[in-house]
Amino acid sequence: MTLRKAKKIYLENYAGAIVESLNWLFQFALALSAFYFIALLKNIFKFSEYPNVSEWLKIGLFIFELIIIFWYLYKALNNPGLFRNIDSKLKLVQHIISEEKNNEQLAVTEKVYSEELLKLKKYMTEEKPFLNPSLTIQDISDAIEIPVRDLSILINHKLEQHFYDFVNTYRIERAMDILKDVTKSKVTVLEILYEVGFNSKSSFNTAFKKQTGNTPTSYRKNL
Structure with missing residues (x-):
């Protein structure tokens, strides 16, 4: 659940560093799950009628552990962007919208959203910020002076597109x-x-x- 939430937040706020990069976290989690499952089997066989199987599994675990370590290092060296932190203050758009409904003072009118949309599209067309491979929603927010919160709702909710897309x-x-x-x-x-x-x-x-x-x-x- 945490990884899925992180990926969704990434899609709503970032447009670089390859969203597929988060897939490695799922792969790593699966690898660790397999590792612990094999370790459990090893302990079961250790106290069964087949202790030799436990020894073979022990060797297999050692090899598997080395593979995981080398794979992790390979990912880290070739894709340093994978380990870039996502701003912990960012919220999912659905949570921001819920806050708006509970606080009328935070609500933005449709007219304002229309004006902001024109401003956003003009900026994207004329300045071409999308050419920046590490572009974030914060970068655009700073450039066109629209709060990240409003910009996120405009793109992810009103346009029904993730910022990434x-x-x-x-x-x-x-x-x-x-x-x-x-x-x-x-x-x-x-x-x-x-x-x-x-x-x-x-x-x-x-x-x-x-x-x-x-x-x-x-x-x-x-x-």
Whole structure:
């Protein structure tokens, strides 16, 4: 539950460092669960009629432990962004909305949201902050002077998009423009994904296919 909440908060407030990075936490939790399960079996067999099985499981646990340690180090060295903290003060949008309902003074009118939406879209189009691979909702909030709380409700609730998907929409549109540009036919997909703000080929392909129904390569071929 905690990991799911963290991932949802990430989606609502961040647009970089690969959201898939949180998957490693689930993988790590599963690996630890498997480790403790094998350890339990080892102790059961130790006091059974098959003590030899316990010894084999003991060796297996040692090897498994080494694999987990090396895997963890590999992740840490190759993806330092995985261990970046999420602001503990951030709240889920659904909780913010509940607070609004209980406090009329906090409520923002639809007219204000419409004005803020125009301001947000103008900023995204003209300043292109989405090109920053580490963009956060706080960055945009500071730039257009709209409180993070209101901006989060505007994007995640009013537009019914996670901030992550909202930003990626602009990134994909920019990527599509580059793919359509005949003068940039020599530019590789890898170069494009970095240019538009992505830092992972898998996340770029996933977002591109989600928005267009095609992979970047097939999209370019079908032009």
